[in-house]
Amino acid sequence: MADGEPGPGGTVSDAPAPGARTPPRERRSERKNTVSERGAVRAVRLGPRSVVALALTSAAGVAAFGWPLLADETSGLAHSADAPWLFAALLPLLLAVAVATVADTGLGAKSVAMLGVLAAAGAALRPLGAGTAGLEPMFFLMVLSGRVLGPGFGFVLGALSMFAGALLTGGVGPWMPFQMLSMGWVSMGAGLLPGAERIRGRRELLLLAGYGALAALLYGLVMNLQGWPYIAGLGSGVSFVPGDPLQENLARYVAYVLATSLGWDVPRALLTVVLTLTLGSAVLRALRRATRRAAFDASPVFRDAERPS
Numbered sequence: 001m002a003d004g005e006p007g008p009g010g011t012v013s014d015a016p017a018p019g020a021r022t023p024p025r026e027r028r029s030e031r032k033n034t035v036s037e038r039g040a041v042r043a044v045r046l047g048p049r050s051v052v053a054l055a056l057t058s059a060a061g062v063a064a065f066g067w068p069l070l071a072d073e074t075s076g077l078a079h080s081a082d083a084p085w086l087f088a089a090l091l092p093l094l095l096a097v098a099v100a101t102v103a104d105t106g107l108g109a110k111s112v113a114m115l116g117v118l119a120a121a122g123a124a125l126r127p128l129g130a131g132t133a134g135l136e137p138m139f140f141l142m143v144l145s146g147r148v149l150g151p152g153f154g155f156v157l158g159a160l161s162m163f164a165g166a167l168l169t170g171g172v173g174p175w176m177p178f179q180m181l182s183m184g185w186v187s188m189g190a191g192l193l194p195g196a197e198r199i200r201g202r203r204e205l206l207l208l209a210g211y212g213a214l215a216a217l218l219y220g221l222v223m224n225l226q227g228w229p230y231i232a233g234l235g236s237g238v239s240f241v242p243g244d245p246l247q248e249n250l251a252r253y254v255a256y257v258l259a260t261s262l263g264w265d266v267p268r269a270l271l272t273v274v275l276t277l278t279l280g281s282a283v284l285r286a287l288r289r290a291t292r293r294a295a296f297d298a299s300p301v302f303r304d305a306e307r308p309s
Helices: 024-037 048-070 080-105 109-129 138-149 151-169 176-191 202-231 246-260 262-294
Strands: none
Touching: 048 080, 048 151, 048 176, 048 202, 048 246, 080 151, 080 176, 109 138, 109 151, 138 151, 138 176, 138 202, 138 262, 151 176, 176 202, 202 246, 202 262, 246 262
């Protein structure tokens, strides 16, 4: 008898018997379909308080990074000795993002577990390239994680990974909050890239590789701003001069970047591209499989079924 044809008594031959339970394999399939129908799954959503905290933190970070270019020589901010106070002010703002995320989403056990695992993996990758021509393999993992898990998770993950990496390598100092903020931006930007549900395969790898290279270069460009004011008054052609016109300080800053960090930023960008193109497919599949099985934000569905007598 063919599938779907009525059998004796007018019943369909492949219909489940009354009171029969759904096999585990079908239940798992239904759960996966429910999760996929809900769209992109986010481990840490951007709720209203998270958006506000993230916007305030980013605004404070931009102001702290760029104050040397705009400060007047008669203001207190024009002296590099005041910079550590600005660095210290960023740390509670970064923590405020995590607190607001907890208030918005609760950060359930699954989210905390995945956050801890990925942050530990990122921290473990950081020492592999420390002190070697700027090669930092953790960048590609932060980009891929932000792509799969969304901008909110990405920002928290990037900041936490950099914090854990600093503790692991002994790189704790006034620059650490800036590194946390910058890496948070890197991962968050990957989560904001277009086509999260449509673009797959080679196109997605090329998109992430291009973004990873750009993010690696911009990371070095931005991070130079936190150390550049310390060489104010040295009299060199690349030192920061408080109160000078913006265009003149910008020219000195560009010369400073070319002379000091470009040799580190370019290898970092190239390594990010290579790792993304070679390992990206496997890592993306693993992250998406883990997210699918964890079923973040999925609502349980119960089937009414009679117990067999």
